[in-house]
Amino acid sequence: MRAASQRCRGCDLYKCATQAVFSEGPSRAQVFVIGEQPGDVEDREGRPFVGPAGRLFDRAMEAAGIDRDEVYLTNAVKHFKWARDTKSKRRIHKTPNRSEVRACFPWLANEIALVQPRIIVCLGAVAAKALLGPTFSVTKKRGMVVKSEWAATVIATVHPSSVLRAPKEERVRAERMFVADLRKVARELAKPAKRADRSAHKFSGWPIPTAVRSTPSSESIRPSHE
Numbered sequence: 001m002r003a004a005s006q007r008c009r010g011c012d013l014y015k016c017a018t019q020a021v022f023s024e025g026p027s028r029a030q031v032f033v034i035g036e037q038p039g040d041v042e043d044r045e046g047r048p049f050v051g052p053a054g055r056l057f058d059r060a061m062e063a064a065g066i067d068r069d070e071v072y073l074t075n076a077v078k079h080f081k082w083a084r085d086t087k088s089k090r091r092i093h094k095t096p097n098r099s100e101v102r103a104c105f106p107w108l109a110n111e112i113a114l115v116q117p118r119i120i121v122c123l124g125a126v127a128a129k130a131l132l133g134p135t136f137s138v139t140k141k142r143g144m145v146v147k148s149e150w151a152a153t154v155i156a157t158v159h160p161s162s163v164l165r166a167p168k169e170e171r172v173r174a175e176r177m178f179v180a181d182l183r184k185v186a187r188e189l190a191k192p193a194k195r196a197d198r199s200a201h202k203f204s205g206w207p208i209p210t211a212v213r214s215t216p217s218s219e220s221i222r223p224s225h226e
């Protein structure tokens with residue numbers, strides 16, 4: 001899937017991105033974290049959560065007592081969506097729209113099916129709505145265990161970049177609340193695992209096209225929703 005994602009033409013975002021940024025982490029991780037999309041640094045380096053939001057995320061995970069190396073980290077959208085800032089010439093993050101999130105969803109659903117995590121953590125509204133539906137509200141349900149077929153435990157919280165964007169006087173509090181949500185994840189993780197936890201979701205994955213499983217071809221991959 002990692003190799004195939006480089007040839008994804010499911011939407012137009014591949015045209016402006018350097019590369020698809022796939023996941024990182026153990027293939028049988030108990031905790032599966034979903035971000036929004038790679039940022040500027042991730043797009044260049046090809047790794048998720050290695051920019052400023054990633055550094056804040058790492059700090060918060062450490063404060064919550066969760067080891068990043070034990071966690072599977074991915075994004076709802078695998079290509080960086082951006083626009084050039086006319087003044088600074090910097091690449092400015094643009095939120096992916098619903099059809100881009102939908103086009104990317106088969107990758108995410110397959111990753112969940114393969115990893116079979118006990119706990120899924122959605123960071124921010126894009127990730128939460130991608131998994132839990134468009135009416136899901138992170139503001140109303142942050143830090144709460146949500147019922148879902150994707151994993152035994154699903155928890156949504158804010159995106160670390162919203163903590164970075166918070167006004168100076170709010171910033172410390174925002175980071176503390178983010179860590180508090182991640183501590184709930186740590187508490188869920190500390191509970192004894194039940195055998196059924198890893199088979200809680202009904203989805204068993206879309207088949208990966210044979211061309212991808214064998215030798216990589218120059219053919220483009222368009223994930224299917226069937």
Ligand code: URA
Pocket residue numbers: 035036037038039042047048049050051053054075161
């Ligand atoms: N923000 C995300 O949601 N994902 C990344 O990989 C980096 C920043």
